[in-house]
Amino acid sequence: MSAVRFEGVTKRFGRTVALDDVTFDVAPGEVLVLLGLSGSGKSTLLRHVDGLHTPTGGRVHALGTDVGRARGGKLRDLRRRIGFVFQQFHLVGSLSVLENVCTGALGRLRGPRLGLLSYPRAVRVEALEHLERVGLAPQAFQRADTLSGGQQQRAAVARALMQRPEILLADEPVASLDPESSAQVMRLIREIAGERNLTVLCSLHQVELALSWADRIVGLRAGRVVLNEPAHTLDHGAATAIYGTGALAAAA
Amino acid sequence: MTVRTLARPRTGSVAGTLALLALLALAAWAFADLRINVATLADSASNAVDFAGRMFPLDFPPAGELLRLTGQTMSIVVCATLLSVVISVVLAVPAAGNTTPHRGARFTSRALIVAARAVPDVVLAIGFFRLFGFGATAGVLAMGLHSVGMVGKLYADSIEQIDEGPRAAVRAGGAAGGQELVAGVLPQVLPAFVATALHRLDINLRISVVLGFVGVDGLGYAIATSLRELDYRRGMALALVVLILCVLVELLSGAMRKALLRPGVTVPPPRRAGQISPQWTTSRIRKTGYAVLTAIIVLASIWGAGFSVTRFFGSLGDLGHTLGLFLPPEFIPGLLADLWTTVKIALAATLIGAVLAVPVGALAARNVAPSAARYFRLLIVCVRGIPELILAIVFVVITGLGPVAGALALGVGAVGLLGKLVADSLEEVDAGVEQALRATGASRWQVFFSATLPQAAPAFVAHVLYQLDTNIRSATLLGIVGAGGIGFQLLNASRVVEFGVVTAVLLLVFGTVLLVELLAVWLRRVVR
Numbered sequence: 001m002s003a004v005r006f007e008g009v010t011k012r013f014g015r016t017v018a019l020d021d022v023t024f025d026v027a028p029g030e031v032l033v034l035l036g037l038s039g040s041g042k043s044t045l046l047r048h049v050d051g052l053h054t055p056t057g058g059r060v061h062a063l064g065t066d067v068g069r070a071r072g073g074k075l076r077d078l079r080r081r082i083g084f085v086f087q088q089f090h091l092v093g094s095l096s097v098l099e100n101v102c103t104g105a106l107g108r109l110r111g112p113r114l115g116l117l118s119y120p121r122a123v124r125v126e127a128l129e130h131l132e133r134v135g136l137a138p139q140a141f142q143r144a145d146t147l148s149g150g151q152q153q154r155a156a157v158a159r160a161l162m163q164r165p166e167i168l169l170a171d172e173p174v175a176s177l178d179p180e181s182s183a184q185v186m187r188l189i190r191e192i193a194g195e196r197n198l199t200v201l202c203s204l205h206q207v208e209l210a211l212s213w214a215d216r217i218v219g220l221r222a223g224r225v226v227l228n229e230p231a232h233t234l235d236h237g238a239a240t241a242i243y244g245t246g247a248l249a250a251a252a
Numbered sequence: 253m254t255v256r257t258l259a260r261p262r263t264g265s266v267a268g269t270l271a272l273l274a275l276l277a278l279a280a281w282a283f284a285d286l287r288i289n290v291a292t293l294a295d296s297a298s299n300a301v302d303f304a305g306r307m308f309p310l311d312f313p314p315a316g317e318l319l320r321l322t323g324q325t326m327s328i329v330v331c332a333t334l335l336s337v338v339i340s341v342v343l344a345v346p347a348a349g350n351t352t353p354h355r356g357a358r359f360t361s362r363a364l365i366v367a368a369r370a371v372p373d374v375v376l377a378i379g380f381f382r383l384f385g386f387g388a389t390a391g392v393l394a395m396g397l398h399s400v401g402m403v404g405k406l407y408a409d410s411i412e413q414i415d416e417g418p419r420a421a422v423r424a425g426g427a428a429g430g431q432e433l434v435a436g437v438l439p440q441v442l443p444a445f446v447a448t449a450l451h452r453l454d455i456n457l458r459i460s461v462v463l464g465f466v467g468v469d470g471l472g473y474a475i476a477t478s479l480r481e482l483d484y485r486r487g488m489a490l491a492l493v494v495l496i497l498c499v500l501v502e503l504l505s506g507a508m509r510k511a512l513l514r515p516g517v518t519v520p521p522p523r524r525a526g527q528i529s530p531q532w533t534t535s536r537i538r539k540t541g542y543a544v545l546t547a548i549i550v551l552a553s554i555w556g557a558g559f560s561v562t563r564f565f566g567s568l569g570d571l572g573h574t575l576g577l578f579l580p581p582e583f584i585p586g587l588l589a590d591l592w593t594t595v596k597i598a599l600a601a602t603l604i605g606a607v608l609a610v611p612v613g614a615l616a617a618r619n620v621a622p623s624a625a626r627y628f629r630l631l632i633v634c635v636r637g638i639p640e641l642i643l644a645i646v647f648v649v650i651t652g653l654g655p656v657a658g659a660l661a662l663g664v665g666a667v668g669l670l671g672k673l674v675a676d677s678l679e680e681v682d683a684g685v686e687q688a689l690r691a692t693g694a695s696r697w698q699v700f701f702s703a704t705l706p707q708a709a710p711a712f713v714a715h716v717l718y719q720l721d722t723n724i725r726s727a728t729l730l731g732i733v734g735a736g737g738i739g740f741q742l743l744n745a746s747r748v749v750e751f752g753v754v755t756a757v758l759l760l761v762f763g764t765v766l767l768v769e770l771l772a773v774w775l776r777r778v779v780r
Contacts, residue, residue, distance in 0.1 A: 050424050052420065052424060076428060078426075079423070079424055079425065079426035080426030081426075082424075083425075084421065086420075086421060088417050089417075090418045090421035091421075092418040092436065094439050094440065094442070094443065096530065103425065103427070104425050106422065106426065106427040107425050107426025107427060109431075111430070112434030114435075114438060114439075116529065116530075121528065124528040125526070128526065137521075137522065139521070140527075141519045141522065143519070159425070162425075163425050163426065
């Protein structure tokens with residue numbers, strides 16, 4: 001069975017068609033890149049997997065659940081099993097790094113939590129382990145907004161790990177980072193995916209990075225799937241073709 | 253061939269300018285009509301000497317009594333602020349557009365917040381005093397409920413200003429509604445919540461003195477009693493105590509704000525592997541210390557206010573009857589004339605305030621007076637620190653009972669708020685324009701009048717109108733201590749148990765404030 005399945009997914013925002021009849025499957029443990037320009041529908045598609053958007057038409061299945069129909073506790077349980085890494089990190093700047101990582105455990109805890117000490121000891125120990133894995137244990141008690149961009153994104157990865165996810169969604173995880181931090185974060189996600197046998201859906205716009213990193217590449221243009229190939233069978237020219245001639249001219 | 257003409261000004265802006273000029277003329281007339289002039293002030297100078305004679309030596313009550321009064325005032329003020337914070341948090345979540353569960357809930361909670369602001373605390377205090385009698389309850393409820401108008405609005409605004417990202421991340425992790433609010437929203441708004449609460453504490457301390465005049469226990473009540481008995485030595489001694497208390501509370505709340513809100517940037521790395529709580533650094537000790545101190549003060553205040561739950565609910569049974577006393581409104585003769593006096597006081601005070609605050613504010617702006625700005629900022633802060641009520645009492649004693657005292661007190665007090673707003677809006681102008689002018693060789697005065705002032709002028713208009721609005725409310729309150737106008741009727745009515753008159757005064761003041769607010773909204777739109 002596939003980990004994620006899109007069946008004729010269409011999404012409209014008012015008159016704008018963001019996604020147009022998107023259909024493909026993602027196998028368990030597969031590392032897939034959504035490639036496309038900004039505005040091509042990558043983020044919108046990712047948000048459907050987590051139920052942050054619901055489709056106007058078609059269905060999204062994740063881990064055997066029809067995401068669009070899941071409500072309340074069922075939807076929260078599904079979200080708990082899916083980690084999400086955002087382009088802008090989305091850490092709470094005024095909280096410590098460790099506390100931010102702990103918020104990843106909220107899905108399996110009951111009740112609101114305020115302050116690091118309100119999390120059970122076991123949760124804090126686990127959070128620290130994840131921070132060690134991403135190389136941020138020394139920064140555990142610093143405020144999140146004192147970290148560099150690359151460090152914040154690694155903390156966000158640790159927060160996603162705290163959910164003990166089966167799927168990891170990453171929306172342009174390195175678009176706001178310098179090249180060195182980018183390479184570090186992408187390597188980290190790839191390693192962790194291997195260690196935990198995670199299914200990964202990651203949106204990117206850099207062709208070179210996608211080719212060297214992914215198992216498979218799905219290209220989107222104006223909300224439509226225009227490419228769906230294993231990465232090793234693709235060359236640079238074929239992948240770049242999804243951007244269309246206009247984009248190529250603009251890039252040149 | 254086209255004929256070139258000058259652009260014709262829009263009718264709206266012409267009408268706006270005319271309205272502003274009319275307001276200015278009205279204010280000048282009010283100023284003259286109240287006989288605030290050099291001669292009056294010169295006459296008062298002898299009064300002032302006389303006053304000094306009646307005031308000194310200051311006569312402080314015995315230490316035990318002073319401590320009791322201070323404790324009573326502080327516990328009422330702290331409890332009231334706590335009450336307003338609790339109610340405001342409950343109302344702000346549905347009132348904020350991004351956290352509201354439903355449009356109807358949003359409208360209802362916004363309406364409740366506006367209503368809390370609309371009813372003056374003095375009127376609430378008169379009502380609750382009737383219901384609960386002498387003691388802390390009336391003061392706590394009156395100030396607590398009225399404060400929701402400000403605290404609730406600011407809380408809702410700060411919730412609306414959060415970064416939605418972290419909240420979306422927490423939701424994406426499978427958090428439930430309450431968890432999302434506490435983990436994604438609360439940490440972002442907590443600094444603003446704490447700062448607002450501490451700010452309101454300062455304001456409530458000042459207001460508590462006014463409430464003393466309508467029977468709320470504490471320092472204000474003691475001041476009111478001494479002034480009624482013409483015991484100025486005792487009255488001014490207590491006023492000095494209030495002033496010192498205001499300064500102390502402001503210093504403490506300032507220090508707390510700083511400690512709680514400034515990030516401790518340098519956090520040492522964990523001392524050993526596997527350490528899951530941060531170690532005790534100075535900044536963590538200080539923060540925890542303030543948190544414990546706050547908890548102790550709050551608990552002591554609740555204990556000190558001495559609520560009685562049975563009496564509270566017993567009196568609550570009379571709510572219907574008490575409300576009935578306030579209806580129907582009773583428009584006794586002379587009320588409109590007194591309202592007009594209050595408006596005149598407010599207009600004259602705004603004029604005095606503007607004349608004083610614009611130069612002071614300009615000198616306090618860094619880009620206008622680089623070297624003097626610090627001292628003028630300090631002056632503004634000092635003026636803001638003095639409760640208007642204390643100013644009013646001083647002026648009442650110097651110039652006698654009546655509107656002149658009210659206008660002078662509010663006018664001088666306005667420097668605190670208006671001066672700050674003027675300085676801030678001058679500092680916010682586009683520095684590029686100033687530089688461009690300086691680059692042409694313009695002098696400092698030319699830069700000020702051609703680049704700085706024109707950019708800040710629309711903001712000035714808005715600030716002065718805001719000050720007028722504030723002054724009408726304050727002029728009503730100051731009437732209670734004998735500074736002229738409709739407030740005196742309020743005090744009389746509550747003394748002789750004519751609650752219908754209280755409602756009439758409330759309606760009249762409310763109507764006037766609403767009119768001024770509509771005028772201000774219109775003027776802000778057309779004058780740009």
